[in-house]
Amino acid sequence: MRLPGRLAAAIEVLADVEQRRRPVSEALKAWGLDNRFAGAGDRAAIGNLVYDALRRRASHAFAMGSDSPRALVLAVALRDWGETRESLVEAFAGDRHAPEPPSEAEIAAAATDLAAAPPAIRADVPEWLAPSLERAFGPDWVEEGQGMAGRPSLDLRANALKASPEKVVKSLARFSPQPTFIAPFGITMPAGPRDARTPNVTTDEGYQKGWFEVQDQGSQVVAALAGAREGEQVLDLCAGAGGKTLALAATMGNRGQIFAYDSDRARLAPIYERLKRNGVRNAQVRAPQPGALDDLVGKMDRVVVDAPCTGTGTWRRRPDTKWKLTPELLAQRQAEQAALLAEAQAYLRPGGVLAYITCSILPEENDDRVAAFRAAHPGFETLDIAQAWRSALITDLPDGLATPAGGLCLTPRRTGTDGFYCHLLRKAG
Numbered sequence: 001m002r003l004p005g006r007l008a009a010a011i012e013v014l015a016d017v018e019q020r021r022r023p024v025s026e027a028l029k030a031w032g033l034d035n036r037f038a039g040a041g042d043r044a045a046i047g048n049l050v051y052d053a054l055r056r057r058a059s060h061a062f063a064m065g066s067d068s069p070r071a072l073v074l075a076v077a078l079r080d081w082g083e084t085r086e087s088l089v090e091a092f093a094g095d096r097h098a099p100e101p102p103s104e105a106e107i108a109a110a111a112t113d114l115a116a117a118p119p120a121i122r123a124d125v126p127e128w129l130a131p132s133l134e135r136a137f138g139p140d141w142v143e144e145g146q147g148m149a150g151r152p153s154l155d156l157r158a159n160a161l162k163a164s165p166e167k168v169v170k171s172l173a174r175f176s177p178q179p180t181f182i183a184p185f186g187i188t189m190p191a192g193p194r195d196a197r198t199p200n201v202t203t204d205e206g207y208q209k210g211w212f213e214v215q216d217q218g219s220q221v222v223a224a225l226a227g228a229r230e231g232e233q234v235l236d237l238c239a240g241a242g243g244k245t246l247a248l249a250a251t252m253g254n255r256g257q258i259f260a261y262d263s264d265r266a267r268l269a270p271i272y273e274r275l276k277r278n279g280v281r282n283a284q285v286r287a288p289q290p291g292a293l294d295d296l297v298g299k300m301d302r303v304v305v306d307a308p309c310t311g312t313g314t315w316r317r318r319p320d321t322k323w324k325l326t327p328e329l330l331a332q333r334q335a336e337q338a339a340l341l342a343e344a345q346a347y348l349r350p351g352g353v354l355a356y357i358t359c360s361i362l363p364e365e366n367d368d369r370v371a372a373f374r375a376a377h378p379g380f381e382t383l384d385i386a387q388a389w390r391s392a393l394i395t396d397l398p399d400g401l402a403t404p405a406g407g408l409c410l411t412p413r414r415t416g417t418d419g420f421y422c423h424l425l426r427k428a429g
């Protein structure tokens with residue numbers, strides 16, 4: 001397929017997402033099944049167009065004066081992909097899969113200067129979240145929003161139980177992987193421009209052998225900050241598919257014990273295969289059932305709460321969630337986080353450490369939740385995050401990452417990672 005056919009397909013997929021309110025990944029898959037002639041390169045390009053349209057949906061719509069699927073996709077071509085009036089006229093000529101060629105008005109609109117646009121439009125965030133973002137980032141909040149509207153890198157974590165980062169880099173040399181800046185076992189492949197394809201690393205033999213996992217560098221950093229040590233008893237209370245569990249096991253060198261629990265059996269399901277592939281021998285999965293964790297009360301050295309959250313830190317990867325988020329959903333997540341923190345503290349022994357993690361950048365889910373927890377549980381003190389950083393990551397904590405309440409907030413703009421929050425609390429001993 002040439003560019004116009006791909007633009008037409010992206011318009012179709014975006015319309016499907018809107019009309020049927022279905023997730024983007026589902027709509028893209030359905031389009032692929034209905035159009036089997038399209039190759040992997042076409043499907044990747046169409047996916048990039050759709051995701052880019054949603055990443056910068058507010059600013060594209062503002063420039064074009066419309067948020068129709070056609071306006072958004074043409075905006076991506078002209079504002080993000082470097083197409084011009086001339087290149088599009090040439091590409092559209094004689095392509096029978098082409099949508100109607102862009103009009104002069106559409107081409108002119110794409111060049112609109114956004115300097116006078118409202119800040120939430122320039123930040124490409126929902127307007128109702130502007131006050132929260134301003135509270136989190138001060139005068140930089142528009143740039144932080146823009147950072148979350150870019151394309152993410154593909155990050156891997158070398159599994160120290162089986163391989164060194166050098167071995168993984170060698171195995172994936174065809175994708176030109178590079179070491180990450182912060183995470184010591186991290187490897188990254190920056191996102192390419194336009195129709196660049198994301199490397200399919202999971203078909204690599206190194207992946208099948210458990211040498212590495214796909215894990216954003218930010219997720220690796222907060223897992224390291226959780227500070228699990230060899231020989232400890234650790235509860236991963238929201239283990240999900242086990243992303244953090246695997247990282248904790250590697251840090252612990254397979255010594256001690258991790259209890260991996262999640263209240264959702266379906267989310268937990270992939271963990272068994274992942275633990276096996278990664279060679280993890282010190283994790284015990286606790287399936288959700290009444291009393292599943294009763295025997296752990298008061299015994300844990302460390303409890304990791306990788307809490308359910310709005311996922312605002314992952315907007316680059318799932319930009320549709322940015323526009324679907326509502327104040328009601330945020331309030332629901334806050335209530336879940338409060339309940340989880342209250343539950344988690346009961347499993348700690350005196351002197352044990354609670355690591356509270358979210359992939360959100362909103363203070364309502366981060367510092368505010370910890371402040372409410374501490375008010376209700378005066379026996380907890382916040383651990384020095386700069387010291388935790390030094391001992392987990394060997395370097396000094398970069399400026400500007402600490403939050404007012406003593407947590408830490410990573411963002412695409414600050415650290416080139418997904419947005420993550422981490423706060424460490426010690427129970428009085």
Ligand SMILES: C[S@@+](CC[C@H](N)C(=O)[O-])C[C@H]1O[C@@H](n2cnc3c(N)ncnc32)[C@H](O)[C@@H]1O
Binds near residue numbers: 241245263264308336
């Ligand atoms: C952010 S995800 C965890 C991701 C996972 N730790 C990882 O690194 O791959 C949050 C998880 O919390 C789980 N969860 C929500 N409420 C819970 C509860 N009350 N108890 C335990 N798990 C819960 C969800 O099912 C979800 O899997």
